[in-house]
Amino acid sequence: MQERERIAVLGGGSWATALVKILSENGAEVHWWLRNEEDVQHLRQYGHNPRYLSGVSFHLEQVLPSNDIKETVASANWVILAVPAAFVQQALSALDQNAFEGKTLVSAIKGMIPGENILITDFLEEHYRVPAEHQCVIAGPCHAEEVALEKQSYLTIGSHDLTRAEEFCGLLRNRYVSANPLQDIDGVEYCAVLKNIIALACGIAHGLNYGDNFQAVMVSNAMEEIERFLHAIMPRPRNLTGSAYLGDLLVTAYSQFSRNRTFGNMIGRGYTVKSAQFEMNMVAEGYYAVQSINELNKRLQVDMPIVSAVYRILYERISPGVEIQILKTKFK
Numbered sequence: 001m002q003e004r005e006r007i008a009v010l011g012g013g014s015w016a017t018a019l020v021k022i023l024s025e026n027g028a029e030v031h032w033w034l035r036n037e038e039d040v041q042h043l044r045q046y047g048h049n050p051r052y053l054s055g056v057s058f059h060l061e062q063v064l065p066s067n068d069i070k071e072t073v074a075s076a077n078w079v080i081l082a083v084p085a086a087f088v089q090q091a092l093s094a095l096d097q098n099a100f101e102g103k104t105l106v107s108a109i110k111g112m113i114p115g116e117n118i119l120i121t122d123f124l125e126e127h128y129r130v131p132a133e134h135q136c137v138i139a140g141p142c143h144a145e146e147v148a149l150e151k152q153s154y155l156t157i158g159s160h161d162l163t164r165a166e167e168f169c170g171l172l173r174n175r176y177v178s179a180n181p182l183q184d185i186d187g188v189e190y191c192a193v194l195k196n197i198i199a200l201a202c203g204i205a206h207g208l209n210y211g212d213n214f215q216a217v218m219v220s221n222a223m224e225e226i227e228r229f230l231h232a233i234m235p236r237p238r239n240l241t242g243s244a245y246l247g248d249l250l251v252t253a254y255s256q257f258s259r260n261r262t263f264g265n266m267i268g269r270g271y272t273v274k275s276a277q278f279e280m281n282m283v284a285e286g287y288y289a290v291q292s293i294n295e296l297n298k299r300l301q302v303d304m305p306i307v308s309a310v311y312r313i314l315y316e317r318i319s320p321g322v323e324i325q326i327l328k329t330k331f332k
């Protein structure tokens with residue numbers, strides 16, 4: 001009999017929960033690290049994550065929840081990181097530098113390490129010596145909430161090593177998930193970071209009562225902004241209309257499930273950053289990412305009017321109304 005794949009999933013939020021569902025239902029043995037002891041106890045007793053996608057049931061012979069990150073990582077060949085970027089350093093702090101030796105690391109994170117302003121894959125290479133070719137990223141337009149409902153979804157697995165990416169695609173594919181490999185790992189990682197910032201801008205405009213006509217122009221201008229940034233930081237031929245680029249931007253910009261759009265909408269309606277964060281109970285990666293991209297762009301000097309507007313609104317307390325009014329004059 002073929003041995004089961006052993007996969008570690010690190011993180012207890014919506015995306016980690018959705019990934020555990022897909023992987024365990026496909027027959028893998030999933031070692032699942034959650035930071036909260038009570039959540040682990042609840043999962044062990046009832047087979048549900050009490051706080052995220054709580055309607056999803058897990059078979060406990062295949063899903064092994066734990067608070068012990070060392071043991072969780074040591075038990076698996078594949079390690080999936082699904083913690084919001086801002087908490088990655090804290091989450092991994094109990095692990096030593098060689099903890100990931102011989103394993104494939106898969107980042108499901110759409111964010112950057114704040115302060116260091118680097119991608120997750122670069123962080124893993126620099127701090128945990130994980131070679132670039134041992135890494136994958138999960139990209140594509142896919143909300144955890146729709147995975148829970150088993151709605152048709154598409155994922156793109158980025159990796160320098162296409163064989164490894166294809167192997168991981170095989171662990172994900174099922175009745176409602178299609179998965180395809182792609183070599184542009186840095187491009188999809190940066191694009192995922194940027195689309196969250198654009199979704200904040202879309203939410204802000206919606207909160208200010210701008211309509212679909214304006215948002216469509218915002219999104220098409222955003223695609224040009226993303227293209228300029230990618231060309232400056234990681235030039236290579238890529239098809240930006242692909243679902244891991246344009247598709248991911250569209251789902252975040254328009255979906256009712258989008259954390260970033262929801263957060264932006266609250267800001268547009270006059271909430272402070274603190275009150276919007278308190279109200280949401282989930283993490284809008286774009287809030288942290290806009291600071292990193294703004295910092296990187298001091299060197300690159302790419303023309304990024306939407307990203308700059310979001311930065312000024314969130315970090316310099318410039319009025320959302322004023323910033324969107326300025327953008328209005330720049331769009332065509």
Ligand SMILES: NC(=O)C1=CN([C@@H]2O[C@H](COP(=O)(O)OP(=O)(O)OC[C@H]3O[C@@H](n4cnc5c(N)ncnc54)[C@H](OP(=O)(O)O)[C@@H]3O)[C@@H](O)[C@H]2O)C=CC1
Pocket residue numbers: 011012013014015016035036051052082083084085087090108109110111142143144145259281282283284285
């Ligand atoms: N949700 C989605 O559909 C998708 C998400 N992603 C990406 O997945 C990553 C994880 O996001 P997602 O699952 O949505 O997260 P959620 O917003 O659903 O949940 C927030 C998570 O952050 C944790 N958290 C909050 N505050 C802290 C803190 N101070 N220290 C440590 N952990 C904290 C929470 O832990 P606790 O519950 O213990 O408070 C919880 O696990 C992000 O990079 C996101 O962009 C990618 C694709 C789809």
Ligand SMILES: O=C(CO)COP(=O)(O)O
Pocket residue numbers: 110140141142143196199248251252253255257258259260261
């Ligand atoms: O990246 C995501 C879906 O592809 C999730 O981010 P949002 O919740 O902000 O849309």
